[in-house]
Amino acid sequence: MPHDETSRPVAIGLVKLLLASTAMLVLASCGEGKAAGNAAPPAAVSVANVLFKPIQQWDEFNGRVGAVDSVEIRSRVSGYVQRIAFTEGGEVRKGDLLFVIDPRPYRAALDSAVARLERAQASAALAQKQAQRSDVLLKANAISHEEAERSRAGYVQNHADVSAAEAAVAAARLDLQFSEVRAPFAGRASRAMLTVGNLAVADQTVLTTVVSQDPVYVDFDPDEQTYLRYLAQARQGTMDSLPVRVGLVNEQGFPHLGRLEFFDNRIDPATGTIHARAVLHSPDHRLTPGLYAHVQFAGLNSSEAFLIDDKAVLIDQDRKYVYVLAAGDKAERREVKLGPINHGLRVIEAGLTTKDYVIVDGLERVFYPGAPVKPTVVAMDTTAELAAASATPGATGVATAGAK
Structure with a gap:
């Protein structure tokens, strides 16, 4: 059969299209094989079971350290400062000499007063003898009653x-x-407000x-709801027996233990808070009055928590979440509601149960939710818990209510 010349180019085109399609399929299959060969292995992570145990709840507030005794030293007599007898900023004991006001005018005044006393005593001795003599003469009718009474009145005067x-x-x-100004109690002195030669006015000039x-106060302001909760709990015990912990800004945890001194007698309507005060011993004098302090105040009841x-815990903008081990050894993202820190462990108020295993190590190798992982079960890290427990002798727990 004769060939159609017009059909030859069409056949050639079909052959080329078939060859191109075959080549694309081969390349695609090779790419899939290469990709399958380069697939990342599951990330090695450590997982730990969520703990559930009783804890002592603590609330955290901001406070200030204050001195139990604080006084402005003023001179009780006027005069020129003759001597400054203390080290500025140093510690002083009760009765230590701080300032000397020029004592010469007051020593002269004392000498003058002593001389007047001696003169008065001499006059009184003479008047007494005259009165005794008058009594003898009156009995002998040698003087009148009027003269005897005048002698007795002179003696009384x-x-x-x-x-x-x-x-x-x-x-x-x-x-x-008073020309010697002394410390009324033991403590630390400030700088001298006057130098030698300046005039100090009695009861006015601050020296x-x-x-x-030691001890010191720590003042803080619980909110109204917290106060009402404490008030309800206080029916089960004495309010001033509640423990208070204090930590400075450069300290880990709350190493200073004290007790509640008092609650104020009214709520501040402007802020909705009530003033509270704790008292702490500071034998090393580290708690300087005026320092900012973190304050933890414990309720009477303990509770169980996750x-x-x-x-x-990871943060995505304002959301807090963790990765938990899901079926098929995959990392599942789980949003959680955070509570306070307790002995270095974070309290979880919602989002987890005791059946969950949380990824605690290797999080940097989990790039997306649902990523395959190779888990190793470990115990929940209690290193921070033990350290926090040893930092505060006699304490039962630490929590920061504001650390959300």
Whole structure:
């Protein structure tokens, strides 16, 4: 049969199309094989079972350290500063000499008062003898009753003059003593407000300040709801027996243990808070008045809670989540509601159960939810818990209610 010349180009085109399709299929199959050969292995991670145990709940507040005793040192007498007898910023003991006001005018005033007292005593002695003589003469009818009464009145008057002179001596002696300004209690002194040669006005000029250092107060302001909860719990015990923990800004945890001193008698309507005060011993004088402090205040009741290692918690904008081990050894993202820290472990208020295993190590190898993982079961890390327990002797738990 004769060939159609017009059909030859069509056949050639079909052959080329078939060859091209075959080549594309071969390349695609090779690519799939290469991709399958380069698939990443499951990420090696450590997982730990969620803990569930009783804890002592603590609430955290911001506070300030304050001195139990604080005084502005003022001179009780006027005069020029003659001597500064303390080290500025140093510690002083009760009764230590701080300032000396020029004592010479007050020593002269004391000498003058003593001289007046001696004169009054001499006059009183003479008046007493005259009164005794008058009594003898009156019995012998040698003088009139009027003269005898005048002698007795003179004796009484001179005796009163002696009492007044004795009071003047005591006042002058006090003024001389007040020329030496001494510390009213043990503590730390501030700087000297006046230098030598300046005039100090009695009861007006502040010479320095002294604050006590042990014990100290820590003042904080619980909110109204927290206060009402404490008030309800206090029916089961004494309010001032509740423990308080304090930590400074450069300290880990809350190493200083104290007790509640008092709650104020009214809620501040402007802030919805009530003033509270704790008292702590500070034998090393580290708790300087005025320092900012983190305060933990414990309720009376303990409760059970879910706990995980805090390093397992991840943050996506305002959302907190963890990766848990899902069926098929895959990393499942689970959003959680965070509670306080308790002995270094994070309290989980919602999102987990005791059946869940949380990824606590190897999170940097989990790139997306549902990623395959190779889990190794470990115990929930309690290193931080043990460290926190040893940092506060006698304490039962640590929590930060504001660490959400």
